[in-house]
Amino acid sequence: MDGPERIYNFCLDMNSLNQEVLRVILLDARFWVITKVNVFKGSLNESLAHPREIFRAALVHSAYALVVAHNHPSGDPSPSEADI
Numbered sequence: 001m002d003g004p005e006r007i008y009n010f011c012l013d014m015n016s017l018n019q020e021v022l023r024v025i026l027l028d029a030r031f032w033v034i035t036k037v038n039v040f041k042g043s044l045n046e047s048l049a050h051p052r053e054i055f056r057a058a059l060v061h062s063a064y065a066l067v068v069a070h071n072h073p074s075g076d077p078s079p080s081e082a083d084i
């Protein structure tokens with residue numbers, strides 16, 4: 001996972017989801033994917049997750065690094081006030 005385009009392509013399956021999902025991609029020290037974890041499934045336009053849930057997944061899988069991603073099922077990729 002060496003750039004945003006690769007991360008985007010890795011998360012293309014999120015385009016078909018009809019609810020907002022917060023995903024954590026866990027990486028090893030070479031930035032290779034260990035696993036992906038959908039931490040929280042929200043509503044059509046909101047997904048809330050506590051940082052402890054994100055970091056719990058990283059600790060359980062002994063991740064060196066992580067990427068947090070979420071989709072916009074409404075089709076509008078503009079960041080919301082909460083995103084900002």
